[in-house]
Amino acid sequence: MSNVRRIGPSSENTRSAILDLVRSSGTVSRIELAEMSGLTATSITRIVKSLIDDRLVIETGFGDSTGGKRRSLLEINPQARYAVGISLEDTRLTYVVTDVGGNVVGQLVSPGIGQSAPSTEILRIADELQQVFQQLDIPTEDIVGVGVAGAGLDLGAGAERLSLTADEWDSFAVQEALESLISLPVVRDNDAACAALGQFWVGRIPATQDFATLYMSRGFGLGLMIGGSVNRGASSNIGEIGHMVVDIDGPDCWCGSNGCLEMLAAPRAIIARAMAEPGLADDLGLGGDDGRLRADYDAIARAAVRGDERCVALIERSARYVAAAMLSAVNLLDLDRIYLAGPGFADAGAIYVRAIRDAVTRLARTRTIHGVTVELSDPGLETSAVGAATLALQHVLTPHTRAERASARGEIPVRV
């Protein structure tokens, strides 16, 4: 029965949807909730009471009178619950604790996973989580869970092929291993999906507004939010935009194909060109080896922002490929809103924004029908960690589809 979607009206779904409306509205009255949801005033009163009893929603003053008694306004109680998000990377681990409003209330950065094997790293992560908890001045019981973000493929049944240097991560069940060490539910998703969810939550985007988040780290990923959920595809591996073919006669890619976006536009390709540029490696102190990838890329990106013309040309070359891929995605999916997130856009994000904006404004098939907004993501550098925390919050507080609940249990989700 796992491939069958349950369609019965679920009170859990309804409650989730109301909480989500309060979250995206800022402040809202019961009458407005009834109008927006199509539910009766009686149902809204009952659901709001349960959310207030649960401290998730608070009454926060009064709105305009409508003739009768004044309408009390509701809003999310940010301090009602907290979650931890972890971003797993070769070069560093980022832990953030966010409240229900998406505000970061705690943070820890530690060395990346590098060449280490999962059996030792997972113990370190559990230790560092304890450190994070101890620093916080909040009741432990208000922490609802831990979300983990990392690049890689979802292999199903809880395992994933993480894009980390040591081979042992190839089919390691991060979620399961971490859950056995800490007494909290653990959920995981890829970094692009987490970044999209972080934007959704922190940016108070309503569930009716779909968008895509392009995530750039060592490679690229595209997170797609459709109807307030991360769209997942047949095996939760949606968004592999790094392997979109942008140059059919282009260079071979490690994936077996050729002319992939990643081979032409990712940090490694940019650094390889920089190393071939006479004098540039010395000027910027580039290492050129894989262990220095993040540092080298950041140096090039910062030099481009300072106006070093050689580096501007390198980043603009990358941005041209990224813009072509995003134009293809806009045409294919009729997108009207794109965010850029991840360390790849930390310094030179503005150059990428300009290139993508130019391409979709001039060239998208729908350009006469609607604009396409292109912006850097709100949560900034820590976007995938913040997104991982909101993944845990959404998982527990607004599990509005059976698919999401199944996914949170580590099953291959039913598509909705």
Next chain:
Amino acid sequence: MSNVRRIGPSSENTRSAILDLVRSSGTVSRIELAEMSGLTATSITRIVKSLIDDRLVIETGFGDSTGGKRRSLLEINPQARYAVGISLEDTRLTYVVTDVGGNVVGQLVSPGIGQSAPSTEILRIADELQQVFQQLDIPTEDIVGVGVAGAGLDLGAGAERLSLTADEWDSFAVQEALESLISLPVVRDNDAACAALGQFWVGRIPATQDFATLYMSRGFGLGLMIGGSVNRGASSNIGEIGHMVVDIDGPDCWCGSNGCLEMLAAPRAIIARAMAEPGLADDLGLGGDDGRLRADYDAIARAAVRGDERCVALIERSARYVAAAMLSAVNLLDLDRIYLAGPGFADAGAIYVRAIRDAVTRLARTRTIHGVTVELSDPGLETSAVGAATLALQHVLTPHTRAERASARGEIPVRV
């Protein structure tokens, strides 16, 4: 309030979902419906009774006993309702009448729209619809509506920019104009979306199984079925795969971009190469002008199927670009099922199937996790017309989201 999704449990949605389960199951018992839907036996009994009263579902014998009384089996009553689908093209108009089972019970083919203006053509279409109705031996009141499929952009508010030769079609409200001439609801969508919906309905695909249909006519379109609905994007213009950039340094496209799939792989590009091949135009009797596009392309495709090596090379060249675009779509959207539909695949479809199958089997990022099925679409040549008819059936019989109802009224739909 138009951007707000109603989330209240709707009895109409539930009834639609149950009818859809019966449709995709073939035969099914009430107990199985309860298991699949998560609804109570009492609810199922009540909903099934309303469907039987409405003649949409019939009892059709008995399944295995489960100890108590034998379970009566249900199935769709194909003859309960009918709809007409129209495929609008430059070179011909195709009308089909299908029953609820997707069976074609009537058909009419007439000359294409060519250079004619909509004001005269729409009167001819209304006339031809009357001819179609008169040939049928079914009660008029059982015809629920008319669906129209055509290539082009949805401009919103009922108008569309149809890809037809005469400029007057640029912002003509086909749906509204036709509705004013006949006494039936008219719905419309692009040909790729209709082809996907036709496959869904005729192929008895369950709503839980997502897939994409690549449609090839003068250009390309990709119809995406997600959760039993056509996915529409920000402005109902999803699926413009013909303007995916597959060669970033490729030739200029009329859309303003360059290296688009359409410029490299569509019939016009294939014919241009054929005309440049010494002797081939004479051998095949090619005209080379735009009015002969369909005939020329069909001649080349048929020669390729007969083994003419020059034509095999031309089609394989096109198929290589199509395969790269579909590999990109598979990676971007994590697809596991692709159908090919439309006149472009009528003769040489097998060559395209082979090229796409080879690319996604060897190269998709998810190849170790799940296979990707690539097949020619069931409804064959008339797939977009059949799909347009099922669009009208779905619109009336299983309007399972508010978005679809809004869309059917010609509003810009809320995304779900």
